[in-house]
Amino acid sequence: MISPRVRFAPSPTGYLHVGGARTALFNWLFARRHGGVFVLRIEDTDTERSSDEMVGGILDGLRWLGLDWDEGPGKGGAYGPYFQSQRIDRHRAMAAQLVANGSAYYCYCTPEEIKARRDAGEKASGGWIYDRTCAHLTADEIAARERDKRPRAVRFRVPAGVVRFDDLVHGPIEIDGATIEDFVILRSDGNPTYQLSVVSDDVEMKITHVVRGDDHISNTPKQILLYRAAGAGVPQFAHVPLILGPDKKRLSKRHGATSVMEYARQGFLPEAMMNFLALLGWSPGTNQELFTRDELAAAFTLDGISGGNAVFNPEKLDWFNQQYIMRLSPDDLATRIKPSLEAAGLWSDAYLGDRRAWFVAILELLQPRATRLDDFASQGRLFFADAIDYDPAAVEKHLRADGMAAHLAALDQAFAALPAFDAASTEAALRSLADARGVKAASLIHAVRVAVTGKTASPGLFEVLALLGRERVHARLGKWGG
């Protein structure tokens, strides 16, 4: 394949949702795979809701995922501008061309009239498409309407016959032109509609492959007709199935977080999100699950995309995130969790300086136990703060046992006498003391864990003790011993 040009063309809603992110990812992967160009075009022609801020939300999401675009906002390119709202003149020119060559015609029906007829038609027969009133106007009738200065829209004259195309993920699709109405391409206020804009822009931007959501399948025949009428080459289409919520309905806000940046805030890694999204509806044909971005780009093919919709599976996203967190280097991990430690008031610059070795040891202990980045703040609190919270049930079960206070006091003393306070010596001390006092080592361990971490679950106790240090262990043991 020779240098394909693909595009991601979101309308700026203020944030990048997971469905859009996956579409963008597939486009990006396809471009990278074939040494093509990934274009970002903002479809901001919905005059109402479009601001720089909302565009920013989309760009942030793409940048976070690492989906860099070759042409588009902030990047430029030979086929700009990349904001659809700045291309309206071109859209109008295309509409004029289509009117001139007879592919489109002026329609003087008002939206109100259309709506009335549509409602009546739907009531009577369940369906209605534009009745082509204005397609059959005589020259006199047209002249009369022009004289009255009636507003006119431009409608595309849908030719009879079946429109066929070979979808790269669905295979051959055909739709009878008789079921498509003469759609408006230029509104009576002179503004283009979506159908016109996309086609005009895709033609001028020399897009070779349109990779977009499944929900656009029904627009495709209309657009193909437009390409043909304009004498332009028709690109290839690949319609990617939608992402559904657990209830099999199209994923939306009511299913929880849908914004990509929301996942970022929740402590997900962009590489985990990318890997997860890539495998949601796409398969390399092998059993490999974990992919670097380069591996994805190397393995990606459009025909690996499955035809059916995919349900978003949060548990699997968690798993990917955990896998990626486990594989992070200490340095990388440190920079990524710094924000959440700061937010929790647990950060100190010494962690990157004097206390780096200590800090890294803690991270390594926590790494296999974390699924989100913020877990380092919650699970690391016992190391990074003096005060800890005690789980009342744990205290009741392990610390209130008969004689335990005395055991702990004795242990505290034994610890004080230790030449070195490391995992091996604390363990030896605890076990021999348990032996001497006739306590099961396990119950003493459990009690110490609760005394020192406040919880019944923690990393290996003796590693924890070593990292906590003698003073802190003494302080926490002192609370319960004696």
Add this chain to the structure above:
RNA sequence: GUCCCCAUCGUCCAGAGGCCUAGGACGUGGCCCUUUCAAGGCUAAAACACGGGUUCGAAUCCCGUUGGGGACGCCA
């Protein structure tokens, strides 16, 4: 309602006529490791929607039914 798309374990996928006693992953259960919790290893349960064809042979091809989704705007 009309048109279009889709249909393998709970979920995401593999499977492109015999390799399928249907494979992997998440999740779930059990076991191992073990001071708890993870991680890791092993293991178990779990699916070809249904009905007709075609064929020596169908999860794979065709038709229908059912189910799910999407689209039917002078929104994008």
